[in-house]
Amino acid sequence: MRSRDSGQAVIETLLVSLILLVPLMWMLGVLSDLHRGALGTTAAAREAGSDAASSSGLANASVAVERAVRQAFVDDGLDPRRAVVSWVATPGFERGGTVKVSVTYPVTIVQFPFLGRVAGPSIGVKAIDLARIDPYRSRP
Amino acid sequence: MTQRGSAPLETVLSIVFLMLLVLGTIEVSLALYGRNVVAEAAHEGARAALELGRGSDSAAEIARSTVRRSSGALVRDLKVEVLPQTVGSMSYVQVRVAGWLRLAGPVPVPVPVTATATVSKEVAPR
Numbered sequence: 061m062r063s064r065d066s067g068q069a070v071i072e073t074l075l076v077s078l079i080l081l082v083p084l085m086w087m088l089g090v091l092s093d094l095h096r097g098a099l100g101t102t103a104a105a106r107e108a109g110s111d112a113a114s115s116s117g118l119a120n121a122s123v124a125v126e127r128a129v130r131q132a133f134v135d136d137g138l139d140p141r142r143a144v145v146s147w148v149a150t151p152g153f154e155r156g157g158t159v160k161v162s163v164t165y166p167v168t169i170v171q172f173p174f175l176g177r178v179a180g181p182s183i184g185v186k187a188i189d190l191a192r193i194d195p196y197r198s199r200p
Numbered sequence: 201m202t203q204r205g206s207a208p209l210e211t212v213l214s215i216v217f218l219m220l221l222v223l224g225t226i227e228v229s230l231a232l233y234g235r236n237v238v239a240e241a242a243h244e245g246a247r248a249a250l251e252l253g254r255g256s257d258s259a260a261e262i263a264r265s266t267v268r269r270s271s272g273a274l275v276r277d278l279k280v281e282v283l284p285q286t287v288g289s290m291s292y293v294q295v296r297v298a299g300w301l302r303l304a305g306p307v308p309v310p311v312p313v314t315a316t317a318t319v320s321k322e323v324a325p326r
Contacts, residue, residue, distance in 0.1 A: 069210040077221060084225060092232040099236050103243045107319055110247065115322050124322065131318050136239055 090169050094183060097167040100136035101187040104129040104143065105163040109189035112147065112159045116197065121149060125161060133165075142166060149193070156195035162188045227305030234274045234301040235313050241270035242317035246295040249282060250319050253293070259284045263295050275299040275313065286323065294318040 108128040115121040125147050133140035144164040150157025166182035245263035253259025260282035267280045278299040285292045294316065301311040 067206075067210075069207070070213055073210070073214040073217060077217060081221060084221075085228075088225065088228055088232070092236075095232070095236050096239075099240055103240070103317075107243070107247070110251075111320055111322070120322060124320070127320060131320070132243070135242075135316050135318055 090167075093167050093169075094185065096136065097138065097165050097185045098187070100133055100138045101143070101163050101165045101185050103136065104132035104145075104165075105161050105187035105189035107132050108145070108147065108161045108163070109159055109191035112149070112161065113191035113193050114197065115153075118149065118153045121147075121153065121159065129163060138165065153193065155193055155197060157193045159191045159193060160188065161191070162186065223305045224307070227303050227307065230274070230303055230305075231301055231311050231313075234303075234311070235315075238271060238275060238297050238299065238313050239315040239317070241267045242295045242297045242315040243319070244270050245280065245282075245297075246293045246317040246319040249284065249295070250291065250293045250321050253284065256284045259293055263293065267295065267297055271297075271299070274301060276302050276310075289323050290320055291323050292318060292320045 108125040111124040111128040112121040115124045125145065129143060129145050130140040133143060142165060145161070147159060147161040149159045164184050164186045166184050168180065168182045170180035245267035248266040249259035249263035252262050263282040264280045268278060271278060276299060278297065281296040281298075283292075283294040283296075285294070295318075296314070296316050298312070298314045301313050303309070303311060
């Protein structure tokens with residue numbers, strides 16, 4: 061009977077390690093996605109704010125926000141269709157006023173190796189950028 | 201069959217395995233962190249080039265120096281490609297960064313990393 065116990069600790073260690081390893085890798089993946097989502101969202105809000113603040117008017121600013129957010133998400137490998145974007149500017153888009161852009165992106169936390177993400181719970185990451193409208197901007 | 205000495209041996213094996221696990225986790229974390237740092241550096245470089253550049257050459261130089269400063273020592277053999285462009289009333293700068301992550305861990309294999317950032321700005325009429 062004694063000889064049957066030999067090597068059991070190794071097997072137990074391997075099993076416990078695997079049980080630890082799977083959630084650990086999952087957590088790493090989720091944290092990485094959250095970090096990437098946060099960086100992408102921050103970049104999108106910042107670029108949208110800067111782009112809108114240097115626009116010549118409200119209509120152009122609206123186009124600029126959409127374009128900047130889409131481009132930033134595409135660059136970071138994120139899906140721009142899932143982003144929720146809202147923005148407000150000083151009435152009349154007055155020179156020296158402000159543009160406030162808010163971008164929210166849901167990061168899916170359920171995913172499997174080689175299968176990718178599946179529909180389920182997500183954590184929303186949000187970024188807000190406040191940019192000053194160029195006070196010396198010439199307008200047509 | 202005697203079991204004398206098997207417990208220390210199993211302990212050593214377990215510790216080695218767990219050390220590999222911990223160091224591997226740190227290595228993967230560093231790789232993911234490095235990828236995000238390079239992506240952010242590309243954004244910073246593109247925005248700096250667009251705001252501060254006074255021409256294509258100047259924009260490219262600003263983008264390169266910003267990306268190099270932002271990337272830190274984790275990335276080596278950094279290649280920065282800058283594509284400034286003006287279409288109509290819009291000015292664009294695209295920065296493409298490629299490099300290798302220098303990782304220290306149980307598997308010190310260089311990991312390739314790439315990032316692209318595009319920023320735009322409406323050019324003021326003259």
